[in-house]
């Protein structure tokens with residue numbers, strides 16, 4: 011059986027971003043930038059005042075100096091006058107600094123009498139002046155291709171005068187649950203039916219991570235139903251199947267996909283939960299066949315589907331699984347040949363160290379325990395028995 015790291019690398023190696031589109035600033039948060047973005051103008055575009063006060067020539071200022079107020083220039087209404095020796099212009103935070111002036115004296119350090127102002131202090135050249143381009147110059151690269159746009163990036167792009175941003179398309183990911191026993195939540199018959207938890211869990215996870223996730227109608231455990239479902243996947247960027255991946259007589263997903271033209275990349279990996287994972291391409295579209303046990307489907311989604319999605323979105327993906335160090339909160343036994351992903355709670359010691367305590371029950375159908383877990387403890391194949399307090403690797407759960 012393939013190890014987890016090799017399986018991950020083989021899934022990621024041939025994936026390409028889904029193409030580009032432009033979106034308005036207001037729709038760009040969370041998207042991945044497809045090209046570098048340059049400022050259309052400098053910020054600030056001209057020298058502006060950082061305070062409410064008077065534009066002056068620093069050389070004219072000293073305690074007791076009296077200056078003539080020759081104009082008033084609110085923000086957005088620059089003065090056409092030039093500040094000559096002995097002059098000043100009334101201005102406000104954000105006002106353009108008028109010609110001739112090189113500093114701003116704040117109004118608290120002045121006493122105004124009609125058209126004159128008495129200074130109580132001197133100021134130095136440049137005081138309270140925001141120079142043109144202080145934040146960024148015209149043409150400066152504000153945002154780099156491949157970055158995920160957050161609220162602060164949107165603010166920066168807006169400050170640079172951008173209206174539209176080039177982003178990678180949101181990958182369309184189809185989620186196809188399979189199984190004769192699978193019901194929509196809310197259905198009542200048959201009484202032994204299993205509610206489709208996995209599709210809704212994965213749709214939420216993928217939607218939260220930038221995909222357009224499409225929950226497809228459940229396919230039944232027969233070749234006719236499965237082939238008809240596969241026929242409707244042509245416009246997807248990735249297909250995720252759930253269930254029917256193992257070795258039972260009704261596990262028909264892989265054989266039916268093969269009849270439809272699947273080129274198999276691999277099937278079965280040394281992972282718990284997640285052993286029957288399958289990877290391949292159907293007419294060029296990446297396909298991941300996840301195990302039906304919903305906890306296995308979720309763990310495989312975190313380890314394989316999310317990195318694949320990031321690659322389809324044009325984002326950077328680390329070469330290896332990203333884990334953090336914690337201390338074991340309980341003894342764990344020797345591991346077998348499968349890399350283990352144990353559901354665990356997280357606490358913090360008085361020294362601020364994270365402690366991960368695995369649940370006693372680790373069933374791959376136990377969604378209640380999954381929902382109460384905060385992390386997965388990642389144990390390599392053949393890890394020896396370890397005592398509580400030993401360092402371990404964890405993946406925090408979203």
Ligand SMILES: Nc1nc2c(c(=O)[nH]1)N[C@H]1C(S)=C(S)[C@@H](COP(=O)(O)OP(=O)(O)OC[C@H]3O[C@@H](n4cnc5c(N)ncnc54)[C@H](O)[C@@H]3O)O[C@H]1N2
Nearest residue numbers: 187204206207208209253254255256261285301302303306
């Ligand atoms: N003889 C063997 N049996 C099994 C093996 C094996 O190696 N030899 N592997 C086991 C492992 S590991 C897993 S994981 C499961 C995976 O099986 P399948 O992918 O074929 O999944 P199903 O049999 O279709 O379903 C398993 C289980 O999950 C429930 N299920 C399925 N889909 C959903 C869904 N969308 N939402 C909620 N629950 C779902 C289904 O009812 C079953 O109970 O195989 C082991 N067997």
Ligand code: MOO
Nearest residue numbers: 283284285306374
């Ligand atoms: O490894 Mo299977 O994937 O849950 O039990």
